[in-house]
Amino acid sequence: QKEISDKFGGGEIMDVDAIIYLIGIQELGKGFQKISKDDKINIMHIAICKLLEPFGFYAFDFFDDDGWPHYKVIDELPNLKPGEQSVLMKESIVMYFENREKEAYL
Template sequence: MDIKNIDEAWNELLNQLENLVGKRPVDLNAVLFLIGVQELGKGPRRFSKEVKQDLMHIAVCRVLSQSGYYSFEGYDKDGWPQWTLMKPIPHADLLTQEIFLKEHVISYFQSELV
């Protein structure tokens, strides 16, 4: 996907999420947080800053698992998903990393929001 198509698909995704949750996510981190909450499967509640970071990590692992970067290993004793890094994530500048993650997030929602 080129940058123009990614931007268009991203804006469409944000519109869909706004319709779904009632509030437009402000940035990539907000979308990753929503994915993390969904993947944890414990429903909406208040989360500490540390737990929010853990939820975003779950989301990154989940969306990058589509391309084989992570493999789902199961759940720990507290019901949190556990992932194993399978191959190195490409090093890039911040903008390239954001585009890389957005592509994977768009793909995640294309498969999950059917």
């Protein structure tokens, strides 16, 4: 969290939602553009699907005509307490960045 905050948050600690949003922007791959409130929610959804894909909850399905990725539900998320949700998302964020780092060296 600190490394990402240093890179993107001007040194201020970014919360998990901000990191998820940045992952969604990365996965969308559209670069800088004006984003509507609805699209911000969709970007968060893209990130969550991508983050939970390795756990078997989602699988990439296709890119639509506008280049937005779509995922299909593979397995329903279990009912988790807020603390458990937070741990799952933090774990998935760490895995995401570890995998991206590995891919960069291939």
